[in-house]
Every structure is written in structure tokens, then in C-alpha cells.
Amino acid sequence: MHPAPIKAASGLPDLTQIDALTERLDAISRRYAEHFGFDRSDSWYLLKLQEELGELTQAALKMQGQARTRGQSATDLRTTFENEFADVLGQLLLLGRHHQIDVAGAMQRKWLKWADRHERHGSFRLETERLIVRSFKLGDVDALHAYRNDPAIARYQGWSLPYSRTNAAQLVADMFELHEPLRGQWNQFAVERKDAPGLIGDVAVNLDAEGDTAEIGFTFAREHHGLGYAREAVRALLGELFGALDLRRVVAIIDERNVPALNLLEALGWRREAHFRGSYPREDGQWADELQYALLRSEYLEQL
Structure with a gap:
């Protein structure tokens, strides 16, 4: 032995x-x-x-x-x-x-x-009234590949088109069975509806390697826009970050043309605190402005 x-x-x-x-x-x-x-x-x-x-x-x-x-x-x-x-x-x-x-x-x-990921019991999972925010599954590849190839979605994001299925499969493999956000890297979690299982979007979080801050992002398939799903998933993610992880501050950097995303953050009480001019390469070869929003844990708790 x-x-x-x-x-x-x-x-x-x-x-x-x-x-x-x-x-x-x-x-x-x-x-x-x-x-x-x-x-x-x-x-x-x-x-x-x-x-x-x-x-x-x-x-x-x-x-x-x-x-x-x-x-x-x-x-x-x-x-x-x-x-x-x-x-x-x-x-x-x-x-x-x-x-x-x-x-x-x-x-x-x-x-x-x-080994760390598989030795822990259970996987990442948050529940809201209508949604489940969870670890990615191998069966999510096709849906991820589809909405990442939608020009209307990709124009505000950091990937290039066409977005290959190989890239989608690699992302799912990297995030597969992720049990909690790992520090010093982007972590992405799948979002699905409780009444109709299947990937409809994802939320992402990049925890500071040593501190108490994080940056978040969110992407949803176009057919699921305007239904409050992104807002519901982001709110659940904030509860995890300010609650279980006890972070002090969360930020998001958004293309200024992405009005729905800006409206979502403002509806959740975020503050606009920076305007970066000509900071993001647009799909037409020009440079877009980006806006940075932030939310402190104290501000989040005041809304509960």
C-alpha cells in the first residue's frame, strides 16, 4: 500500500x-x-x-x-x-x-x-426565479458557437468572426466543470432557463489575482434579448461575488454603442466612472469608445 x-x-x-x-x-x-x-x-x-x-x-x-x-x-x-x-x-x-x-x-x-476541480463536490450553480447559472457542459458547444458567430453579438465583444467551432469547443473544455471562479483569469459560466434546458448565454468574471476586486462581462444569444435574462443572471453573479466571495468592488467595461448593456448596469445601480476614448477596435476598422462602470459592495448592499 x-x-x-x-x-x-x-x-x-x-x-x-x-x-x-x-x-x-x-x-x-x-x-x-x-x-x-x-x-x-x-x-x-x-x-x-x-x-x-x-x-x-x-x-x-x-x-x-x-x-x-x-x-x-x-x-x-x-x-x-x-x-x-x-x-x-x-x-x-x-x-x-x-x-x-x-x-x-x-x-x-x-x-x-x-484535479482541484474534480476533487471538489458539486459544480458551480446559482439559481434565480427563471434561470440557472452553472458550469459549462460539453453539450453547450453548438449553442456557444452559434451566438458567438452572430455579427450583432460579436460587434461589441473581443473575438473575431468567423468564430470557429474549435474555439468554442476549447472554451467549453477550459471552463468544463469549473466549480468556482479562479483568480487571475477569466472564468465563464453558462446560463440556461429552468423551463427549457440549453445554453442561452454566459456570464464571465475575472477575479483580481490577489485583491478584492473583479471585472465582469455577459453575452446572450440575440433571441433571448429584451426578456430580462441578462439582468437576472448578472444580479445572481453579483450576489455570489459580494456574498460568498466577499469582494469589495466590481467593474465592467462596455462599448459605448452597446446601449442595452449600459442600461442594464445602470438599472442595477452601477456608476459610470470612466470614459476611454478610442480604446476598442471596431469591426469597421475604426476605434470605439468604452465606458467603465463600477459597483461597490456597500452600494450593492444598500439596494437589498
């Missing part, structure tokens, strides 16, 4: 043992370089890793019966494979140390974030 990995307070696996191992490997590698008189340059780290990966590939093919074994036993082939694996791993760690890579941070960004 293998012991469970130790976890640090942050929720990340404790990688200090890897750091200690890398220090020992570096000392061995440094002595080796000094003894044979070569420079461990940027190129050396990469070329040495490539060499070791080639030897690992050869050992794997022999073990799988896809290359000549020259009479080696199955046990010897397995041992050679494990030794070559150790060479590749050791050289990879040396390459990371040489370039001062934060191994824990890189693994969290690339791998462990998926």
Missing part, C-alpha cells in the same frame, strides 16, 4: 522532496561536467535531454518486443527501461532548475488545476 502524498497548506502536493532531489542531481551533474571539462550551456541541457529520451524510446521498444533485444532477459529489459526513465527524469529536472522553473506553480497551472 502506497502512502498518500503529503499536501501543503495551499492544497498542492508537497514538492520539497523534488526540490531536494534536484539539488542532489545538480551536484552530481556539476561534478561530472567539471571532471570531463564541458560547459553545461542552454544547448547542453536540451541536447542531453533529447539524447536520454532517445535511449528511453529504444529501451521501451525492446521491452515491448519491437526492437532487437540481443538475448537480454525480460528482467534486464525492464531494468534498462527504468534506468533510462530515471535519466530522462533527472535531466528534465536539471533543465527546469537551470531555467529557474517553479515546478509546483507549473504543475498547478498545467495539471493539478484539473
Whole structure:
């Protein structure tokens, strides 16, 4: 039975043992370089890793019966494979140390974030009288692709047309089973009607990496405009941001031509606090003005 990995307070696996191992490997590698008189340059780290990966590939093919074994036993082939694996791993760690890579941070960004999302119970879900604001599902791709390709919708947004289905699928995959807004990035959540399941739009939030502020956005398919759905979803999102996440301030930056979105924010008590002239590239090659609106937690609570 293998012991469970130790976890640090942050929720990340404790990688200090890897750091200690890398220090020992570096000392061995440094002595080796000094003894044979070569420079461990940027190129050396990469070329040495490539060499070791080639030897690992050869050992794997022999073990799988896809290359000549020259009479080696199955046990010897397995041992050679494990030794070559150790060479590749050791050289990879040396390459990371040489370039001062934060191994824990890189693994969290690339791998462990998926474990974090699936280890939590349940997914993101807010309910209003008529709507559900939730994590994206794989079945949302077609609807997302459709309304993102509507010129009337895209003209006030940051994506270009045509918007490919591949991009829609990638966005859904990135946001799939997102359990809560993650800091330092845009998080998008799907919106659907309670009486007719299926994606009708989305709300987005970009939490400040360390502070207590956020920027939000919202996009709805054209056939669902004018029915109060966006206002209802944004109000629910604000409740989450000022409530569960205890933020102090939320902002939104809107193309000045997007009058319905501006009216929505003003109806929810937001203040216009900045006018950015010629700040957004329009679809006709000209530059549009943008307006920044803001809402403080204290202002939000006064409306309840």
C-alpha cells in the first residue's frame, strides 16, 4: 500500500522532496561536467535531454518486443527501461532548475488545476426565479458557437468572426466543470432557463489575482434579448461575488454603442466612472469608445 502524498497548506502536493532531489542531481551533474571539462550551456541541457529520451524510446521498444533485444532477459529489459526513465527524469529536472522553473506553480497551472476541480463536490450553480447559472457542459458547444458567430453579438465583444467551432469547443473544455471562479483569469459560466434546458448565454468574471476586486462581462444569444435574462443572471453573479466571495468592488467595461448593456448596469445601480476614448477596435476598422462602470459592495448592499 502506497502512502498518500503529503499536501501543503495551499492544497498542492508537497514538492520539497523534488526540490531536494534536484539539488542532489545538480551536484552530481556539476561534478561530472567539471571532471570531463564541458560547459553545461542552454544547448547542453536540451541536447542531453533529447539524447536520454532517445535511449528511453529504444529501451521501451525492446521491452515491448519491437526492437532487437540481443538475448537480454525480460528482467534486464525492464531494468534498462527504468534506468533510462530515471535519466530522462533527472535531466528534465536539471533543465527546469537551470531555467529557474517553479515546478509546483507549473504543475498547478498545467495539471493539478484539473484535479482541484474534480476533487471538489458539486459544480458551480446559482439559481434565480427563471434561470440557472452553472458550469459549462460539453453539450453547450453548438449553442456557444452559434451566438458567438452572430455579427450583432460579436460587434461589441473581443473575438473575431468567423468564430470557429474549435474555439468554442476549447472554451467549453477550459471552463468544463469549473466549480468556482479562479483568480487571475477569466472564468465563464453558462446560463440556461429552468423551463427549457440549453445554453442561452454566459456570464464571465475575472477575479483580481490577489485583491478584492473583479471585472465582469455577459453575452446572450440575440433571441433571448429584451426578456430580462441578462439582468437576472448578472444580479445572481453579483450576489455570489459580494456574498460568498466577499469582494469589495466590481467593474465592467462596455462599448459605448452597446446601449442595452449600459442600461442594464445602470438599472442595477452601477456608476459610470470612466470614459476611454478610442480604446476598442471596431469591426469597421475604426476605434470605439468604452465606458467603465463600477459597483461597490456597500452600494450593492444598500439596494437589498
